[in-house]
Amino acid sequence: MLDIQYIRQNADTLQEIANKKHIQISIAELLEQHQLRSHTLQEIEQLRQQRNTLTRGISEQIRTSADTAEEMKQRVRDINVQLQKLEQQASQVLEKYDALMAIVPNTVSPDTPDGESDEDNVLLRQIGMPPVFTFPARDHIELGELHDMIDTARGVKVSGSRHYYLKGNGVLLHRAVQQLAFDLLMGKGYTPLEVPLMVRGSALHHTAFFPLGMDQTFRIGQEDHWLTGTSEVALVSYYQNEIIDLAEGPIRLAAASQSFRSEVGSAGRDVRGLYRVHQFAKVEQVVLCEANPEVSERIHQEITANAEELLQLLELPYQVVAVCVGDMSQKTYKQYDIETWMPGRQAYGETHSSSNLHDFQARRANIRYRTEAGELRFCHTLNNTAVASPRILIPLLENHQQEDGSIYIPAALRPYMNGMELLAAPPVTIN
Template identity: 35%
Template sequence: MIDLRILRESPDLVRASQIARGADPAIVDTILEADAQRRSSLAEFESLRARQKSIGKDVARAQGDEKARLLAETKEIAAQVKELNQAQSEAQERLNDLLFQVANIVEGAPSGGEADFIVLRHEGQPRDFAAEGFEPRDHLALGEGLKAIDTERGAKVSGSRFYYLTGIGARLELALLNAAVDQAVAAGFTPMITPTIVNPKIMRGTGFLGAHADEIYYLGADDQYLVGTSEVALAGYHSEEIVDLSNGPLRYAGWSACYRREAGSHGKDVRGIIRVHQFHKVEMFSYCTPADAQAEHQRLLAWEEEMLKKCDLPYRVIDTAAGDLGSSAARKFDCEAWLPTQERYLELTSTSNCTTFQARRLGVRERVEVDGRQETQTVATLNGTLATTRWIVAILENHQQADGSVRVPEGLRPYLGGLEVLEPTA
């Protein structure tokens, strides 16, 4: 939820953010009108409530006809107070509903849609397979040769976009995720195994029940949701709490299964394990002071890049356009690895600065000193991918050899017992 005070004081800032996202700026005026109505209703209620309390004292002192008159007035006022209380409650509810429809205020992201990102830099050099004298295989062909990926039986058991990771495939995913956890711990993160089913309040609070709600699996019998990222559970971890940030950000690394319906992606990345309904991920999540959020965002990006370099993957970093941001993100950087067989870049990580948007919805605050007195303020939240199942796609394709074997990146070898090459199975 955006800060209502900012919307009141700088409505043009919010309008500009809406326009940059390709959203309707007219909602700003609708909210301002609803806010004015709420404040008017509240003032009227409080004025009459004060009169109700005052007249109660007069009744106690009055006698005879005067007391009867005051009692009649008290009854009339009580009915009006009840009506005004209902009116101001409804006005507050309408205002809240409108505020929940506004995405976070964009901070520095380029305007435009999915194709309007800005490339910040390239890291690493894609291999020239033609110069090496062979045509690269795609990740599924390599995975099947290694007996690492089985999509046929995944579809038989669970349907399209499901798969098994078998043998070295399962070991490779565990190696990748354990390497990510070790790196996170070394950077001061607390590792967490998080719930993958959350209640509507937490899902809504993190901003995932907006425009992309159709991506989420809903468990109607229980009124619960399957998460698409441990970000949801980690954001809810300190909901309705006052946290202590005096020693710096609170950082968590969540390992979880993730579930996505992939609604609207029919015919897109249907081969292999690029776009699937279930996968594993290690996600960084940070609670910090609003003033430190931009710097923390850069730190999360640096940790993502450190992990990519452990896997020796050529990649680029992009500044995602405003129209392609999730509703909670004020800015997002993606790291995309080169995919040789498709000659394109594939997103492997993203890191988002959600400023105070999620924490305001979820009631996460910190204590601060203002003019010598203690107050509370909403904290900032940020998230960033450290490793997912999808990384296997880039690892297999970028490190393949002519005979169908795959070189293990040096950064993962300690997690595979020192194994240097994954060999095809006859």
């Protein structure tokens, strides 16, 4: 969230950002509600003061003038009626004001590209070359079925569309890429956490996944419990309503967790395979740092480099794009996406997203720190996917396939794969 005074001073700019981020909000209406809220609360306070003054004077008037005391009592009753109406009105105004404040977009960095959708994202760099196959290449589902390690048919049978089973070496690869990413972050000073997968709605509001992302989130029955789509929610919320200590530098957190997304709005898109599924695993990196744009920009480059290092260890070709304002979420100040080459799609597909939120998230979650001068300030928060699986298995299998159907295992993964250098092609069965 943003400070209301900042919103007032930058109303036109924020309305333009909201329009480009496809957020349906009127900043002018928000400011009107804020003014009405302030005026109503002021009236309520004045009436309460009048009532208190009258109440204190009644006992004195009882001793001197019963008629005056009765008049004062009637005035108190009248004020109570007015207060009841005003308090109801204030409650309605506050509810509307809070609802509008909850969807005000974050500002965007000066170097964020303009644009309406992911088609307007700007290529920053490409690392590695897509493989040129001299044979008919298989996609990840064909390879998974050939090696008996991906079974989408039974996943659909048991759980419905966008579900799957991983088997045998598919499970080993799934766990191996996560552990490689986890170990990479541990080596860079990240504190590992095992986090809740089910959180209260307040945690999702505090981290700005609600209310606009509510349709993407699975709810547990009628309770106020929701399955998270990323451990970012739990990692940031770990410090909600706290004053953190940044005296020794940024706080770096990492978690490996299951994640869940309803994928509302994606009907008919990426139905085949593992690209867009309801349940997946992520290793997430979250950093909390001082409210210094230069510091958070440096960390943004750092967390992006961590994900790039992981892809280089997996020996996969990828590209980094600067995400345009129209493809960014409400909470994001600046974002990079990393897209990995997927031969089966004949295109780069998003595998990582790296975001700098400045203090937008910390304000909602009320996470502050003390400056050297002792001033309390909201910190900056950043997040990035270190790896998400099974999506990463798509380029891993497809790029490293061999003509005979075998699959090369990158050297960095071999310690997590019992030393295997190759997933050998199954023997051909002749009927």
